[in-house]
Amino acid sequence: MADWLKECAIQTVVMESTGVYWIPLYQILESQGFEVELVNARHVKNVPGRKTDVSDCQWLQRLHTYGLLSGSFRPEDSICVLRSFWRHRDTLIRYASSHVQHMQKALTEMNIQLHKVISDITGLTGMRIIKAILAGERDLVTLAHMRDPRIKSSKTRKVIIT
Secondary structure, eight states: OHHHHHHTTOOEEEEEOOTTTHHHHHHHHHHTTOEEEEEOHHHHOOOTTOOSHHHHHHHHHHHHHTTOOOOOOOOOHHHHHHHHHHHHHHHHHHHHHHHHHHHHHHHHHTTOOGGGTOSOTTSHHHHHHHHHHHTTOOOHHHHHTTSOTTOSSOTTSOOOOO
16 A cells, blocks of 8 residues: 555655554555644544545645644654554453452452452462462361461451362
């Protein structure tokens, strides 16, 4: 595509920044030396009669020709990579917290009130007790002895297991 645009003597490219589909195209065109501008779709969508992608493209081309489009801010590549990692990290943290909530719900449904005894069921003590329960251990005293010494709850505090 970039070669074809060069053959047509195109120097600037304008595209809407909707979704994530524009990112690889943007990067390819920019690396090939084109001046690429991203425009916010909300700034150009309120024009009557535009019904197809082709007419959208023609409308963007016309507005760009008249100089009526302003490009969105796009940081340099190193910042984009950093932002991608940061967003991915945020997503993984959200996924992890929802998985912990699923674990707590499953334990509660099995009438194991572990969260009332320890604050973090994914910590050392919580995982040790959960693994023991999964291995078949049901003796409360044995499970209580698996706690880390730093846990504030006493060994005598009961966890209900049925």
